Amino acid sequence: MLSNKSNIIDQLQKAILPLQGVKSLSSANRLDIGFRPIELAFPNNSFPTGAMHEFISEASESAAATNAFVAALLSRIINKSGICLWVSSSRTLFPAAMEAFGITPHRLIFIDVKKDTEALWAMEEALKCERLAAVVGEIRNINLTASRKLQLAVEKSKVTGFILRHHPPNLNPVAAVSRWKINSLPSKPEDGLPGVGFTRWNVELLKVRNGKPGSWQIEWAGNQFQQVIPADVIEMPLQLVRQTG
Amino acid sequence: MSKRYVTIWFPQLLTNWMVRHQPLLKNIPFAFSAPVHGRMIITTANTIAASAGIFPGMAVADAKAILPALQVSDDKPGQVIKLIMSFGEWCIRYTPITAIDPPDGLILDASGCTHLWGSEQHYLIDIIKHLNHFGYQVKLGMADTIGTAWAVTHFGQNNSIISSGNESAALLELPPEALRLEPLITEKLHRLGLKTISSFISMPRSALRRRFGKSLLLRLDQALGFEMEHIEPIHPLEIWQEKLVCFDPIRTAPGIEIALKQLLEKICHRLQKEEKGLRTATLKCHRVDGRIEQIAIGTNRASYNAGHLFKLFELKINTIAPDLGIELFVLEAAKVEDISALQETLWGEANVIEDLKIAELLDRISGRFGANSIHRFLPDEHYWPERSLKQASTLTEEPTTQWRNDQRRPIQLLSKPEPVEVTAPVPDYPPMSFRYKGKLHNIKKADGPERIEREWWLDSGLPRDYYCVEDEEGHRYWLFRAGHYDDEKLPAWFIHGFFA
Numbered sequence: 001m002l003s004n005k006s007n008i009i010d011q012l013q014k015a016i017l018p019l020q021g022v023k024s025l026s027s028a029n030r031l032d033i034g035f036r037p038i039e040l041a042f043p044n045n046s047f048p049t050g051a052m053h054e055f056i057s058e059a060s061e062s063a064a065a066t067n068a069f070v071a072a073l074l075s076r077i078i079n080k081s082g083i084c085l086w087v088s089s090s091r092t093l094f095p096a097a098m099e100a101f102g103i104t105p106h107r108l109i110f111i112d113v114k115k116d117t118e119a120l121w122a123m124e125e126a127l128k129c130e131r132l133a134a135v136v137g138e139i140r141n142i143n144l145t146a147s148r149k150l151q152l153a154v155e156k157s158k159v160t161g162f163i164l165r166h167h168p169p170n171l172n173p174v175a176a177v178s179r180w181k182i183n184s185l186p187s188k189p190e191d192g193l194p195g196v197g198f199t200r201w202n203v204e205l206l207k208v209r210n211g212k213p214g215s216w217q218i219e220w221a222g223n224q225f226q227q228v229i230p231a232d233v234i235e236m237p238l239q240l241v242r243q244t245g
Numbered sequence: 246m247s248k249r250y251v252t253i254w255f256p257q258l259l260t261n262w263m264v265r266h267q268p269l270l271k272n273i274p275f276a277f278s279a280p281v282h283g284r285m286i287i288t289t290a291n292t293i294a295a296s297a298g299i300f301p302g303m304a305v306a307d308a309k310a311i312l313p314a315l316q317v318s319d320d321k322p323g324q325v326i327k328l329i330m331s332f333g334e335w336c337i338r339y340t341p342i343t344a345i346d347p348p349d350g351l352i353l354d355a356s357g358c359t360h361l362w363g364s365e366q367h368y369l370i371d372i373i374k375h376l377n378h379f380g381y382q383v384k385l386g387m388a389d390t391i392g393t394a395w396a397v398t399h400f401g402q403n404n405s406i407i408s409s410g411n412e413s414a415a416l417l418e419l420p421p422e423a424l425r426l427e428p429l430i431t432e433k434l435h436r437l438g439l440k441t442i443s444s445f446i447s448m449p450r451s452a453l454r455r456r457f458g459k460s461l462l463l464r465l466d467q468a469l470g471f472e473m474e475h476i477e478p479i480h481p482l483e484i485w486q487e488k489l490v491c492f493d494p495i496r497t498a499p500g501i502e503i504a505l506k507q508l509l510e511k512i513c514h515r516l517q518k519e520e521k522g523l524r525t526a527t528l529k530c531h532r533v534d535g536r537i538e539q540i541a542i543g544t545n546r547a548s549y550n551a552g553h554l555f556k557l558f559e560l561k562i563n564t565i566a567p568d569l570g571i572e573l574f575v576l577e578a579a580k581v582e583d584i585s586a587l588q589e590t591l592w593g594e595a596n597v598i599e600d601l602k603i604a605e606l607l608d609r610i611s612g613r614f615g616a617n618s619i620h621r622f623l624p625d626e627h628y629w630p631e632r633s634l635k636q637a638s639t640l641t642e643e644p645t646t647q648w649r650n651d652q653r654r655p656i657q658l659l660s661k662p663e664p665v666e667v668t669a670p671v672p673d674y675p676p677m678s679f680r681y682k683g684k685l686h687n688i689k690k691a692d693g694p695e696r697i698e699r700e701w702w703l704d705s706g707l708p709r710d711y712y713c714v715e716d717e718e719g720h721r722y723w724l725f726r727a728g729h730y731d732d733e734k735l736p737a738w739f740i741h742g743f744f745a
Binding site: 059060061063064065067068069071083092093094095096097098099100101104105106108109110111112113114118121122125126129130131132183184185186187189194195196197199200201220 | 602603606607609610613614618619620621622623624630633634637643644648649650653654655656657658659660689690691692713714715717718719720721722742743744745
């Protein structure tokens with residue numbers, strides 16, 4: 001009976017999604033980001049490309065973690081096709097470190113401008129160019145109208161856009177399919193060895209349109225995401241999430 | 246097929262030119278002068294002055310004494326060459342291969358061209374008629390070799406045509422100067438009484454070489470066709486320029502846009518036909534009041550896409566101040582490059598049209614923010630972090646070395662390392678805590694040191710010992726100590742970046 005009910009709810013949800021403008025993707029052009037639990041949080045159980053994603057960071061440390069997490073996501077998008085633009089008005093990103101997150105740094109083209117408004121213009125122009133795989137914009141202050149323009153551009157061109165808002169003056173809503181917050185976590189060296197271990201993040205998906213927000217602890221281990229199951233916190237095992245999701 | 250050459254000599258090039266521009270001088274004796282060793286010397290005189298006894302090389306003061314009515318103007322250096330060059334370009338209507346024969350002659354390779362005018366006779370007549378019409382006196386000669394044609398032009402009958410095989414017969418009666426020899430040799434020949442070519446043409450070659458050197462034999466052989474002579478043809482400069490004249494002065498932005506679109510379409514059509522693309526272009530707007538307003542664009546790659554170029558100009562149209570109106574638009578492409586289809590792939594995998602789209606996007610961005618807003622980085626062979634990258638100069642430049650991945654590098658690098666207060670055990674243990682921007686970070690885990698030495702051939706200073714440290718909140722930093730510990734002074738510590 002219970003399973004019957006959830007089946008019906010599932011079907012209803014699937015019927016609602018196309019009405020809301022979310023198209024179901026064929027398995028061929030579905031993007032595998034290499035971390036199933038995050039994909040399951042999105043409608044149609046797949047990470048939406050051709051959409052805007054918003055990342056919030058407060059401190060410099062979390063900005064670094066956000067940059068790296070976005071770089072790791074980008075590496076998955078770029079691998080399928082092409083070139084990425086990184087628009088910023090205050091860039092501190094060190095391209096040589098991108099290699100560690102699976103991106104060949106010379107595939108990135110950096111646009112360094114002076115003001116947020118200029119960055120918005122450049123980003124909108126870039127998002128209209130179908131040839132690019134993704135566009136990342138470090139834009140601190142963006143209003144709903146400006147983000148709507150970006151959203152319209154990506155809907156047409158199918159380019160994936162990322163807005164990185166470092167230390168935003170206010171958390172106004174923007175037109176994006178998701179809002180993320182990435183923070184670094186203490187690493188765990190392998191088998192008690194000294195030194196610093198693999199990069200670990202606490203990934204929070206704060207908002208997701210038609211999906212389920214969530215939070216994960218992820219380790220970037222040798223070019224792939226790996227879920228961290230903290231020893232002291234008992235959470236729902238990964239397998240269970242996959243079955244019910 | 247034998248070659249046919251025409252040489253044209255302008256005996257009065259400069260004076261004819263002067264008369265053409267100032268017709269009043271036609272019946273007045275005048276001359277050109279130039280300073281030589283502090284004295285003004287006549288360089289050219291017109292026929293009226295020459296008949297009064299004024300010849301080149303005479304001092305202007307002497308000439309004025311002979312003929313007080315003489316008008317003297319300055320002989321601008323390079324004027325003659327400029328004139329003869331323009332005649333050379335003009336003569337391309339008669340043959341594709343023309344060359345200049347400094348200072349006042351032209352050489353035309355007329356092989357296979359004369360029948361288009363009916364005959365060689367008509368060919369020469371047509372040239373003479375046109376040049377005379379411009380007001381220039383000319384003498385022409387035609388022969389199988391440049392040497393003979395030159396000789397008959399300068400020393401022979403007026404406008405003679407030497408048929409094939411008659412070169413030596415034509416040369417016999419001419420003076421040795423007709424062979425284009427150095428003055429020293431001709432002087433020697435004259436002193437020996439060899440006043441015509443016939444007097445020495447049959448002498449033994451070895452005797453001629455011994456007495457007069459190799460150049461006499463070379464010139465003789467060239468005139469007779471035993472030796473090839475090469476000429477350097479003139480290539481006219483292709484001007485990538487389009488003009489649009491407006492009957493009514495244009496004052497509005499839409500008007501300027503329409504004019505610009507027309508000009509771009511014309512120039513792009515030409516460029517496309519010749520498989521070229523423009524890299525820089527300037528639109529000059531000539532205003533009614535005589536001022537010129539101009540806007541310029543540049544592209545990252547050669548382009549003949551009118552729509553794209555228009556978008557680049559469009560960003561700048563509002564900087565044009567039309568004032569009372571614009572009556573003439575001139576579009577100039579200053580830098581034009583070949584478009585080669587082979588080079589049109591970016592990073593090897595994309596197809597041509599889509600790559601163009603990226604280049605066009607970057608053009609728009611650099612058109613708005615300047616070209617130095619676009620960066621692409623390649624690895625450079627330096628360990629010093631600030632120097633481990635270099636800027637790519639083109640969109641397609643590939644790295645010459647591998648990106649290094651063996652050492653951990655921070656995702657964010659501070660452009661300038663910032664000093665931090667550190668508690669660290671001596672001599673080279675990682676720090677236990679550090680204070681950055683007023684906040685104390687207790688270090689739980691650390692990697693290091695990684696020593697990076699300065700490249701002494703580039704700069705001097707202290708080496709750096711880098712540590713990757715993690716505080717109790719899980720934030721990771723890149724710290725370094727500048728230099729070693731010594732007795733007098735504690736080394737300074739800096740933060741240089743943030744790890745993810």
